[in-house]
Amino acid sequence: MEDMLGRPRTSGFSISVSVLIKYMLREQRLLFVLIGFAVPALVFNVFHVSTSSRIKHVSVAESWQSTELSRIPRRIAYELPEVMNRAGKVPLGLKRKRLRVVVTGGAGFVGSHLVDRLLERGDSVIVVDNFFTGRKENLLHQLKNPRFELIRHDVVEPILLEVDQIYHLACPASPVHYKFNPVKTIKTNVVGTLNMLGLAKRVGARFLLTSTSEVYGDPLQHPQVETYWGNVNPIGVRSCYDEGKRVAETLTMDYHRGLNIEVRIARIFNTYGPRMCLDDGRVVSNFVAQALRKEPLTVYGDGKQTRSFQFVSDLVEGLMRLMEGDHVGPFNLGNPGEFTMLELAQVVQDTIDRNAKIEYRPNTEDDPHMRKPDISKAKKLLGWEPMVSLRDGLPQMVSDFRQRLFGDEKEAI
Numbered sequence: 001m002e003d004m005l006g007r008p009r010t011s012g013f014s015i016s017v018s019v020l021i022k023y024m025l026r027e028q029r030l031l032f033v034l035i036g037f038a039v040p041a042l043v044f045n046v047f048h049v050s051t052s053s054r055i056k057h058v059s060v061a062e063s064w065q066s067t068e069l070s071r072i073p074r075r076i077a078y079e080l081p082e083v084m085n086r087a088g089k090v091p092l093g094l095k096r097k098r099l100r101v102v103v104t105g106g107a108g109f110v111g112s113h114l115v116d117r118l119l120e121r122g123d124s125v126i127v128v129d130n131f132f133t134g135r136k137e138n139l140l141h142q143l144k145n146p147r148f149e150l151i152r153h154d155v156v157e158p159i160l161l162e163v164d165q166i167y168h169l170a171c172p173a174s175p176v177h178y179k180f181n182p183v184k185t186i187k188t189n190v191v192g193t194l195n196m197l198g199l200a201k202r203v204g205a206r207f208l209l210t211s212t213s214e215v216y217g218d219p220l221q222h223p224q225v226e227t228y229w230g231n232v233n234p235i236g237v238r239s240c241y242d243e244g245k246r247v248a249e250t251l252t253m254d255y256h257r258g259l260n261i262e263v264r265i266a267r268i269f270n271t272y273g274p275r276m277c278l279d280d281g282r283v284v285s286n287f288v289a290q291a292l293r294k295e296p297l298t299v300y301g302d303g304k305q306t307r308s309f310q311f312v313s314d315l316v317e318g319l320m321r322l323m324e325g326d327h328v329g330p331f332n333l334g335n336p337g338e339f340t341m342l343e344l345a346q347v348v349q350d351t352i353d354r355n356a357k358i359e360y361r362p363n364t365e366d367d368p369h370m371r372k373p374d375i376s377k378a379k380k381l382l383g384w385e386p387m388v389s390l391r392d393g394l395p396q397m398v399s400d401f402r403q404r405l406f407g408d409e410k411e412a413i
Ligand SMILES: NC(=O)c1ccc[n+]([C@@H]2O[C@H](COP(=O)([O-])OP(=O)(O)OC[C@H]3O[C@@H](n4cnc5c(N)ncnc54)[C@H](O)[C@@H]3O)[C@@H](O)[C@H]2O)c1
Pocket: 104, 105, 106, 107, 108, 109, 110, 111, 128, 129, 130, 131, 132, 133, 134, 135, 153, 154, 155, 156, 168, 169, 170, 171, 172, 173, 174, 177, 188, 192, 210, 211, 212, 213, 267, 268, 269, 270, 271, 272, 277
């Protein structure tokens, strides 16, 4: 379109836009307008973030019950004290937040000692156990504690609990027990671990798996370092346990890598102490019960195969450090002191009965020849190492066994 003089006609709108642009470009007005937008946006963002994080932390600390809150990842609980102190909201020196912890297999030997420690430090503990090898007697002393709950449940079935941490121990640990129903053992290790990882994912809890030195099988490397992949028979009578735990480790790592779940893996070496099952076929409990009953100590093979023996309080300390620390693992938790079966028999004789006899029997299938943890990683990253020697730990176990075998109250620990 042209005007009467033949010049191209400009619309009123385009004139005002070009005037506006020229006006804005003069004297850096555009810059001031942009700053005008940026400053309020920045203020809003900073204010919004700090308010919402404060709401989350305060709410999580006050209540786990509301439906809204069940969507907030529980790992916030770990950040709580640090954030609060930094922000100066809570006076320094206040105790750590009390956690809600589930211990699967908590009625068993290791689990019941772990429960005692967790309750002692002020946490609330829920034990989930099907009592296959665990006993209510291991937890009788806690039944009246208001922060303690005991649920009879098989981990092969899913369960929903509002917790911050999951210590997953449920699994028979002695060969006698895990070979009793091998299909159930592998189901416990695979389906049970899947269920507990599913729970960790759903409620945002941190998950710790108690794996085993058996993942190294009959090791070709000695002592065993965490980077060693093992020498395991996949079709042997122990495989339900060894391979079950290996799969459990795999699942744990896949949930961690793929779903960002906070996990920890402990590879536990032979552990002994009060509350072990009396006749579970594990060498320390066997020897102690036999010596107390005045029976010969049964040594399988030539007795030269070696094991390391860790006292249960050392293991529990290691598990708690692992759970609270920043490292996924796996970590070997065991006592590197190495004993042959015959040396162990000697310590038992010295502690209980110097005249106890030794009886040799043929070795069992797939029994590893030697087992000794390299614990350098746990020493360095968890600041952990065993404190209790066999000669100090054994008498505590002996007095517990004596009390259970003969009801000798005076001797009980
Ligand atoms: N004690 C050791 O020397 C040793 C060594 C290596 C690894 N571990 C691991 O440590 C954990 C605890 O071992 P422990 O010596 O206390 O054994 P344990 O047999 O005394 O305890 C295991 C507990 O798990 C429970 N349980 C088993 N199957 C279950 C299921 N399907 N559902 C619910 N509960 C179930 C049992 O009733 C028992 O209370 C196990 O995972 C074991 O593999 C122990």
